[in-house]
Amino acid sequence: KPGEEWKSASRRMLILPQEEIDLDKFYRLADEGTQAGEPAWHLIMRVEPFKRSLASGAQLDLSGTGEVWIARKDGRILKATEILDGQWRDEKLSREAGRFAQAVTLLEAASAPADLPQLLQAAPAAAAAAPRPPGVPAPATPQPPTTAPPAAAPATAAPPPPVPAPMNAASPATRPAPGTPAVASASAALLERIVFVSHATGKREVWSVAPDGTGKRALSGFAWEHWSPSLDQDGRILACASRRATGVNLWTLNLATGDATALTSFGERDEIESAWAFGGQRLVLLKAGKIWVIHPDGFNLQSLAVGARATAFAATPKSSRIAVVVTELNQYRIVTVDVVSGAVHNLLEGDQPSWSPDGARLAYRSGDSLGVVNADGTNPRLILKGPFAETPLLWTPNGQKIILTKVDPAGENVIAAGDQPGQTPTRVTANGGTALAVSPAGDRVVYSLHGDLWTATMDAATHAPLTADGMSEGPVWWGKHYVP
Numbered sequence: 001k002p003g004e005e006w007k008s009a010s011r012r013m014l015i016l017p018q019e020e021i022d023l024d025k026f027y028r029l030a031d032e033g034t035q036a037g038e039p040a041w042h043l044i045m046r047v048e049p050f051k052r053s054l055a056s057g058a059q060l061d062l063s064g065t066g067e068v069w070i071a072r073k074d075g076r077i078l079k080a081t082e083i084l085d086g087q088w089r090d091e092k093l094s095r096e097a098g099r100f101a102q103a104v105t106l107l108e109a110a111s112a113p114a115d116l117p118q119l120l121q122a123a124p125a126a127a128a129a130a131p132r133p134p135g136v137p138a139p140a141t142p143q144p145p146t147t148a149p150p151a152a153a154p155a156t157a158a159p160p161p162p163v164p165a166p167m168n169a170a171s172p173a174t175r176p177a178p179g180t181p182a183v184a185s186a187s188a189a190l191l192e193r194i195v196f197v198s199h200a201t202g203k204r205e206v207w208s209v210a211p212d213g214t215g216k217r218a219l220s221g222f223a224w225e226h227w228s229p230s231l232d233q234d235g236r237i238l239a240c241a242s243r244r245a246t247g248v249n250l251w252t253l254n255l256a257t258g259d260a261t262a263l264t265s266f267g268e269r270d271e272i273e274s275a276w277a278f279g280g281q282r283l284v285l286l287k288a289g290k291i292w293v294i295h296p297d298g299f300n301l302q303s304l305a306v307g308a309r310a311t312a313f314a315a316t317p318k319s320s321r322i323a324v325v326v327t328e329l330n331q332y333r334i335v336t337v338d339v340v341s342g343a344v345h346n347l348l349e350g351d352q353p354s355w356s357p358d359g360a361r362l363a364y365r366s367g368d369s370l371g372v373v374n375a376d377g378t379n380p381r382l383i384l385k386g387p388f389a390e391t392p393l394l395w396t397p398n399g400q401k402i403i404l405t406k407v408d409p410a411g412e413n414v415i416a417a418g419d420q421p422g423q424t425p426t427r428v429t430a431n432g433g434t435a436l437a438v439s440p441a442g443d444r445v446v447y448s449l450h451g452d453l454w455t456a457t458m459d460a461a462t463h464a465p466l467t468a469d470g471m472s473e474g475p476v477w478w479g480k481h482y483v484p
Helices: 116-129
Strands: 005-014 019-035 038-053 059-071 077-089 097-110 189-198 205-209 225-231 237-244 247-254 260-262 272-277 282-287 290-294 302-304 309-315 321-328 331-338 344-349 351-355 361-366 369-374 381-385 401-408 411-418 434-438 444-449 452-457 463-465 472-482
Touching: 019 059, 019 077, 038 077, 189 225, 205 225, 225 472, 237 272, 247 272, 247 282, 272 309, 282 309, 290 309, 309 351, 321 351, 331 351, 344 361, 369 401, 381 411, 411 434, 434 472, 444 472, 452 472
Parallel strands: 225 272
Antiparallel strands: 005 019, 019 038, 038 059, 059 077, 077 097, 189 205, 189 472, 225 237, 237 247, 247 260, 272 282, 282 290, 290 302, 309 321, 321 331, 331 344, 351 361, 361 369, 369 381, 401 411, 401 434, 434 444, 444 452, 452 463
């Protein structure tokens, strides 16, 4: 039944470093669903994190995840994919070290042994009776996705998760690891994690969770307060604001090594909002109405002159330009600023700018309307009439939809609007919710409802909870394709 699991021995050839290793995989029957239009069992695979010495003398840290879909009718394997994520280092060769991710589509629409259905029926029962390997916890019964979110918040919040080691702890081995990746497609696996902020412990802290709601863990410790998380393009460096005894500053955390670094040394306690920009070559900060830019290594902190008090900004990896909202005499306007040259270009009146994936356009809010303008300020056009909530404007990765939160007599709900005038928007939620993030594949949305984070498919067919503490916010959905 769902939640039971069993172990299988396996052997894999690692592409980098090139060596064959033996490992144990643990399979869990997660749920039942459909794959390729057929009723199927859905199995989740994991490889517990372990350390090993390779024949070359290098040291290997490895973990893994994956999924298997098996047809209920005849036991055919409809899809089987795995991702091995590791780090290796050779003490004798200082440059021979690195982190790697190896994604492999093992089987798709393949034949399976004729006795596989019988094995599936027998294995969970046998696994439940068999002694559990050391270090493998008893499986918990998964919470299946619901077809609609609840209409009201739960009466009591769920207890907070265990407190992890702080992000400035002495030993990297004691630090929490990044979130569990999830498989998104057969042709190109997508490593994903959702990073968010939770108030469940009484302080704002940065957490990570897999898109299916599993593997929730803290990325920062609880000695200090952390918020405004963002990940670089490789998903290795987390940047966030941190409030400590010396003030509020920008910090980075290397998720591979656990090393935490303070990039700024502001003495003030004003809030900071930050984001990566220019393909990871800069970090941008908003603090006390000023825009600052700094190299990721902590050098060359500069204040950018934008002509008025800044209230918000938006960055893009495709360009050295950022969009900044400035205010004068209660009027909001959007300017672009080059983080390298400092050149400022006035665009138009509006707020809540959001760059299109290619960096060629900006979505923005103008009064009660949604608009789109070219990055150079030409061809502004109003797309849709609101009113809209003051929540992020989110582009889908193909640049054809803008996800936002519409306000109507029934409350706030997430909609998907086209990027051109005259296109009819579609509803993503109907029972409330504010849009906060879009998946890298563009097929799902993270939204907030009663203080918790939920995911929804773009067609509104499936809704599933990510958190249950009633105090979560600010998600960033990171993903990267690894093509076998």
